[in-house]
Amino acid sequence: MKRLLYSLVMVSVILCTAESFAADTIKLGVPGAHSGDLASYGLPSANAAQLVVDAINAKGGILGKKVVVLKEDDQCKPEVAANVAAKLVSDKADVVLGHICSGATKAALNTYNESKIVTLSPSATNVELTKSGDYPNFFRTISPDDAQALLQVNFALDKLKVRRVAIIHDKGDYGKGIAEFAKGFFEKRGVKPVLFEGITPGAVDYSAIVQKIKFSKADAVVYGGYHPEAAKIVAGMKKKKMKTHFISDDGVRDDTFIKVADKFAEGVYATGPIDTTKSPMAVAAIEQHKKRYGTEPGAFYLNAYAGALCLLQAVEKAGSTDFAKVSKALRTNWFETPLGKISFDRNGDAKGIGFAMYQVRNGKYVEVGR
Amino acid sequence: MEYFLELFFGGLTRGSIYALIALGYTMVYGIIELINFAHGEIYMIGAFTALIAASALAMLGMDGWSLLALSGVIAIIYSAAYGFTIEKIAYKPLRKAQRLSPLISAIGMSIFLQNYVLLAQTSDFLSFPALIDEFSFMENVTIIGSAELVIIITTAVATAILTLFIKFTRMGRAMRAVAQDKTMAMLLGVNVNRVISATFIIGSALAAVGGVLISSQIGQINFYIGFIAGIKAFTAAVLGGIGSIPGAVLGGLVLGWTESFATGYISSDYEDVFAFGLLVFILIFRPAGILGKASSEKV
Structure with missing residues (x-):
């Protein structure tokens, strides 16, 4: 054929x-x-x-x-x-x-x-x-590779009026790539991220990084990666009663994320391709x-x-x-x-x-x- | 200070889970000098069983602590049965073979169980209900959550019971005897097969407890969770001195704290680097682990 x-x-x-x-x-x-x-x-x-x-x-x-x-x-x-x-x-x-x-x-x-x-x-x-x-x-x-990051940054700064932001990624090509673009765009607009860190995918829990985010007093977390880790972090943040916005990418804009994170998914932002x-x-x-x-x-x-x-x-x-x-x-x-x-x-x-x-x-x- | 305490309790919780799994590794090693690589899978099967049981029981209208307790007990029984069967199928026939054979058999069992759950259940991540209720008196406590408190207390209680069991019961004494010298114990009338089975059953039950508790805290499971948890728990067992029960607990806690503080004060990028760096460091100075003895008394 x-x-x-x-x-x-x-x-x-x-x-x-x-x-x-x-x-x-x-x-x-x-x-x-x-x-x-x-x-x-x-x-x-x-x-x-x-x-x-x-x-x-x-x-x-x-x-x-x-x-x-x-x-x-x-x-x-x-x-x-x-x-x-x-x-x-x-x-x-x-x-x-x-x-x-x-x-x-x-x-x-x-x-x-x-x-x-x-x-x-x-x-x-x-x-x-x-x-x-x-x-x-x-x-x-x-769309160029950095389109999602640009949208995340503009949305966070213009719509959510965020001033302090933590950037977390899963160390993978995809997640880290987006996280680095986001960092660049934030810095270009004069906002220096208070945290920029990679986490290990599949780890037993993420309580330490959640506490670190809480301690950094960030208004928003931008996460580059996929839904399993995002779900764990979001759940950890909600359990700590944190009001921090959670903004992620199309690795998270997936119905599985909502299914797994369940009630903790509510309010999470994620960019995704416009379906035409x-x-x-x-x-x-x-x-x-x-x-x-x-x-x-x-x-x-x-x-x-x-x-x-x-x-x-x-x-x-x-x-x-x-x-x-x-x-x-x-x-x-x-x-x-x-x-x-x-x-x-x-x-x-x-x-x-x-x-x-x-x-x-x-x-x-x-x-x-x- | 609050930050320090949060990291402390976070590390303690994570370390407790490592400890619960590490106990299984260390007990089996102590008795038959086998590294049971399928042990992480028992933990995963425990979590899956609890999820299935909890979903079914919740449909029958059960909730709260009784739901946690009953699905936990079902998971423990089911996992213990798995541990018992694995030993009978994969390790017992190889007990007289050279040392490498049971090890390969263990790795094969681990892969088999992972794929079995993958095919019989799903490859997707599944949502795990928060079975541990929030305590009302914990409302204003921020440094530690109710679920974390339950995990820490459960681990402490389980370790205490296990220690007493090994010290003061007949079976415990038999275990210590088999660990010291299998042939001699057999000559003195100890039923070695029963002792080994009991070891697998107890280790598997503890892994199931860990699986149920941490899944309920984290809120999701899939067929692969046993692998990573197993590796970490094995590290903890080696760190504390494989074969030693207090060593497994101490190793788990030290590993949990190292990871938590490394993430909190340095960077989560290097979480694993610090965890395994510590392992290498300790093994250089104490090759048998923190509490490990080079002697033959292992349990």
Whole structure:
């Protein structure tokens, strides 16, 4: 099956390249992992691009031109990605939907940047790609890695008016990563955390760290990690009758947390992804994939679908494929996509997607802010 | 000062749980020189049994102390049965084998029991009801909670009873005899099989008590809790001197306090570093543990 898929992709690559020599087309480059271990991350995006392009072509294309897809396989490897980028540039791609992995994206971005090609990734979450400001041509339809931490910090400072904050994490990549971003954002806003500590997941109890939080007189705890430890800490805090806010991440925004922590879960805040898979456009996009390819779409499908729509609509609104005009169109317009209504900020990060803050109220997570 | 006391009692509570489990390790080691790696799993099974029993009894309308007591007793009986059976199945046939064989058998038993609970129950974390009620006279006490108080007192009482049992009863004397010299005790008419079974039953019962109490305090369990608690309790047993009953209790408390104070005054990042660093430090100066003797008298 994998072989078949692979050869299908190869055939389509050859077909597309052949077609791309025809004059008067708009060329959408779609580089990503289409083979190898990470193919399951890249193929859904390629499918999404094809479906969007076919739909647009069926309505007569954009600016009177047909759109063609140039698929290129980078296997998520940075060195391959750089070659793929050079190839897309020489094939005169007008806009690029890719790459898939952060490392590959970073390796390829300079090439596109030098040739002034707008590049939009559906899946690269590395913070530096947008925040460094090195790549003015880069956009993405996925939240960067620090998005949750940023939301937690803004929520704590603006909505909860917290002044003293303790940051606890579980020493894992995920939890510690979020905790460190949160620490950075707090410090940027002039709040120095009174505690920044890792705990051992699965320990017999957490009474010592709870006492430490209590003693630190923090108004809020930001916890980076998963629900089992969060439940123990929250229960310990409530048993000590502490009124400290507890803010965590999408490792805790899980119904299991409420089930396990039971009555102690009440009032806990946690960030979690905004669920858009039920929106009519998303349902339609998923339906299209099932009809054409016979399977459920995989990872980043909706992000890529939204990305392709944004890119091509931006070209249409700009009236040309000129770099400056297209990137301005991406930043100034709002686009209807399966991810909701989105636009892009100065850095190229999407506005309107990503995470929301939820709070446990009466045993359910309720959205309380974005 | 209040902070110090809170950490002190927090460490004491945690140490008590370690001690209850460590007693099982140390008794078994004292009698048959086996490190019973499945002991942590007995603790976990005790907690699961109590959860199931408590849910069923609560449905029948029971609550408060009677609920805790009855589900605790059910957990103790069930865990003791497990301890007894494990010895008969996994260790007794290997009693004459070389020393490594029962050890591997113990590790196998531990993995088996973990997976058995994983498949028969669930891989999810389960909420454990707070079976220990809040005392009304503890309302204004902040340095220690009711559940912690119950855990500490229960451990003290259990240790006292165990010590008296070993000192003054027939079975206790037989245990000491078997610990000193199995063959000689057998020649003098001690039923060694019964003594070993009794050791496993008592150790398992104590582990179940620990499992029920700490789960009720923490509020959640899953199939994996026995592993970490088992490692810590084993450390406590070695720290105090494996084979020695007061040593297991002392080792548990020292370990609990070390962890609590290390977290409180230094950083929780290094909780385990301090706990195991202390172990290494003590073993350098006292290779047999704090109260361990290099002699053959172990129980």
